[in-house]
Amino acid sequence: MEEVTLLGFWPSPYSHRVIWALKLKGVKYEYIEEDLGNKSDMLLQYNPVYKKIPVLVHGGRPIAESFVILQYIEDTWPHTYPLLPKNAHERALARFWIKFGEDKGYIIFSAFFLVSEEKDLGDAGMKEVLEFLKILEEHALGDKKFFGGDKIGMVDIAYGWLSYFFKGMEEMRGVKLLEPSTLPRLHAWAENFKQVSVIKDNLPDYTKLLVHLKSVREKMTAQNPTSKK
C-alpha cells in the first residue's frame, strides 16, 4: 500500500474537496498543513508550476489541481464509493457542472473579495453571483437531493464550498443570497450536504474561518485600491 500525503491549508475549500474524497473512499493519508505565507520546499518541489495547495502525493508522485486530484482519486480507488456516475452521458454532465463552477469562480471571488464597500443586493457583482446560483439550482440540481442523486458525488464535493464556506463569505460582506426564500432547493442541498457525516466531521471552525476570510478580503482590497464601488 503506497503512502498518501495531502499538502493542504485549513481554510481552503479546495483542500477540503480532497479530504472529503479521500475520506469517502476510506483512503488513509497523512495531512500536512502548509503555511501559505511561508511555503515549504516540499510544496515548491511538488507543485513547481503553480506553487499552490492542494497537492496529493501518492507513492512519492505529486498531483496538483483539485479537479485533477479528484479524478485521480476516482481512477485509482474505483472499487469503493464511486464519485462519478456509471453512465457515460451522466459522467459528462457531472464534469460539465464541475467545469462550470471553475469557470465562474472569478465572479464569486471578485464580488466577495475585491469590492471594498458594503453593498446591497443591487450590486452588479452580487447579481451575477445570484444568477450563477439560480442556474445551478435549476439545471444542475433540479429536484434531486444531491447533485449526485441520492448520495453525494464529485459534483457535490466540488460545490461543497457553497454549503459552508459561502455562509462565512455572506456574513463577511453583509449579504444573504442563499436563502430558503430565494433558492429553496439549493439551500436545502447545502443543509443536507453539511449533515453527511464525512463532511460534518471535516469542516474548519466557523469562527476561525470568518476571521480568515475577513483578512483575505482586507488584503485583496488593499492591493486593489481602484476596485469598483
Place this chain on the structure above:
Amino acid sequence: MAEENKVILHGFWPSPFVKRVELALKIKGIPYDYVEEDLPNKSSLLLEYNPVYKKVPVLVHNGKPIAESIVILEYIDETWKNGPSLLPEDPYKRAEVRFWASFLQQQLLQRAILVVKSDGEAQEKAIEELFEKLKLLEERIMNIFPEGTASINQENMGLLDIVLISCFGYYKVLEEVLGFKVMDPEKTPLVFSWLTTLLEIPVVKEAIPSHEKEVLFIKYVRQNALNPTAV
C-alpha cells in the same frame, strides 16, 4: 439501425475548441454530421442543447447533447473503444494529461487570445506572460514525454496532442497577424518540435483550415476587439 450511434457536431470553423472535437472524432474514425453555426445568429437547436453557455462545440450523440470541449473529449474516449485511446490507462499518466491540458487552456491559450485582442501596454504584458508560460511548458516537457515527441503519430496521439494543436496549430497565422514569432524554435525548441511533428500527421493537416482564411479571421477578431464600434 441508421439512428444508432448518430453523432452530430455543432461547430464554428475557426474555433479551437471545436477543432479539438473534430480531431478526436477523426482520429477515432467516428462518422459524424457537422452543423456550422453562424455565431451572431445561433440556431435554436444550439440554444436548446447548450442553454448554460450557448456556445460551440456541442456534440449530440443519439439525441443527447454534451458541451465543453474537454468534457466532450473524455466522453468520446469512454464511449468509443475503437481507435487510439485519447487518455492513457494509468491513473497517474491520466492526471498528468489532465493537468497539462488545463495548463495549455488556461495559461497559454487564454493569454494568446489576449495578445490578439489587445495592444500597447496591455499587449506587452500579455506577451510577456505568454512567453513565461511557454517557457514553463518547455522546462517540463521531458517529464510529460520522457521518450521525446518524434514518434507521435495518428495511432498513438492523444488528448494532450489534440489540445496543443487546437491552441497553436495556427501559429503561423498568429505570427503573420502579430508580426513576431510565437512558436520560436530557439526559445522553446521542444514545444516547437512537438507541435511541428503533430502538424505533419495527415489527419491533422487535413483538419487545419486554410492559412489565408484564418489570417482574415484573426485580423477581424483583432480589429473588432481594438475598435468595437468600427465594424
